[in-house]
Amino acid sequence: MHITVLGADGQLGTDVIDLLSKALPVKALTREDFDATDRDVFGRLRPFLEDTDVVINCVAYTDVDKAEQEKDLAYRLNAEFPEGLAGMLGTSDKILFHISTDYVFSGRLGRPYREDDVPDPINVYGKTKLAGEIAVSRLCPRHFIFRTAGLFGKAGPSGKAGNFIDTIIRLARERSSLRVVDDQVTSPTHTLDVARAIRAFIEGGIGEYGIFNVVSKGYCSWYELADYVLRRLGIEAELVPVSSDEFPRPAARPRFSSLDNSKISKWYNMPRWQDAVDEYLRIKMLLPKGGQ
Numbered sequence: 001m002h003i004t005v006l007g008a009d010g011q012l013g014t015d016v017i018d019l020l021s022k023a024l025p026v027k028a029l030t031r032e033d034f035d036a037t038d039r040d041v042f043g044r045l046r047p048f049l050e051d052t053d054v055v056i057n058c059v060a061y062t063d064v065d066k067a068e069q070e071k072d073l074a075y076r077l078n079a080e081f082p083e084g085l086a087g088m089l090g091t092s093d094k095i096l097f098h099i100s101t102d103y104v105f106s107g108r109l110g111r112p113y114r115e116d117d118v119p120d121p122i123n124v125y126g127k128t129k130l131a132g133e134i135a136v137s138r139l140c141p142r143h144f145i146f147r148t149a150g151l152f153g154k155a156g157p158s159g160k161a162g163n164f165i166d167t168i169i170r171l172a173r174e175r176s177s178l179r180v181v182d183d184q185v186t187s188p189t190h191t192l193d194v195a196r197a198i199r200a201f202i203e204g205g206i207g208e209y210g211i212f213n214v215v216s217k218g219y220c221s222w223y224e225l226a227d228y229v230l231r232r233l234g235i236e237a238e239l240v241p242v243s244s245d246e247f248p249r250p251a252a253r254p255r256f257s258s259l260d261n262s263k264i265s266k267w268y269n270m271p272r273w274q275d276a277v278d279e280y281l282r283i284k285m286l287l288p289k290g291g292q
């Protein structure tokens with residue numbers, strides 16, 4: 001079983017490579033090997049993928065606010081690149097893992113979204129990710145679309161100053177008081193857990209292709225997540241809950257985009273979000289190993 005990871009140095013790609021390469025032959029491709037916006041990107045990728053059985057696509061345009069301005073680039077990376085990749089892999093019997101997001105939903109449903117709920121994105125990023133999902137499911141029969149949310153991982157997101165947890169810790173050490181939105185709810189997820197789920201699917205030879213929600217169990221607001229992290233670390237900054245209206249951003253955000261992960265639990269049991277955060281803090285050596 002030969003595996004190739006695209007976007008191997010991103011937040012998720014880093015953990016996927018670290019985990020899978022312990023047991024399986026894995027090729028790690030980064031922007032140095034191919035630029036997903038190049039006209040001839042698939043000609044460039046083809047030789048890398050010839051002897052590959054499984055492709056894991058972690059390439060994406062992930063800056064939700066900037067996507068409102070850079071629509072064409074976001075569409076190229078999140079929709080056209082997966083479309084071309086799925087078209088190329090779909091003509092062989094290769095398996096494609098494609099990563100998507102809770103932001104394909106508006107957050108207006110009022111309960112955690114299941115895989116078969118109808119997507120209705122409210123920002124450019126979500127629309128481009130949905131277009132990528134549709135293309136992958138249409139063109140590559142052997143596909144897994146893993147929808148995840150609120151990712152945090154040791155590498156931090158590519159091109160950003162840090163993930164939400166890292167940012168909250170940094171700001172709480174710099175300031176005595178922080179304002180955090182309490183009316184956007186998600187399922188915070190550790191990239192290592194997504195990587196473990198991918199490994200479980202590959203090793204288990206799972207053949208039930210389709211969409212899976214790959215998120216931690218439970219959900220919380222960004223305020224609750226910040227509060228949990230600071231309490232776990234004993235950092236005493238004041239946290240002030242604020243509404244999204246007080247924090248205007250270029251892109252609209254779903255208010256309740258938690259994903260229901262019961263479908264994947266048949267093959268892989270995702271942890272509670274609090275346990276996922278604890279493991280992350282231990283990996284970052286901010287909590288003692290093995291401690292409670």
Ligand SMILES: NC(=O)c1ccc[n+]([C@@H]2O[C@H](COP(=O)([O-])OP(=O)(O)OC[C@H]3O[C@@H](n4cnc5c(N)ncnc54)[C@H](OP(=O)(O)O)[C@@H]3O)[C@@H](O)[C@H]2O)c1
Nearest residue numbers: 007010011012031035036059060099101148149151157158
């Ligand atoms: N972050 C979240 O909270 C979140 C939430 C839900 C879903 N997701 C989804 O999860 C997946 C992984 O997210 P992440 O946080 O790991 O993102 P990330 O850290 O931003 O990683 C994106 C990867 O794409 C690569 N890339 C970007 N433009 C490229 C180009 N033109 N050519 C080649 N490679 C390019 C980046 O390479 P460089 O390092 O060279 O830029 C990086 O390796 C994405 O599909 C994202 O939509 C993320």
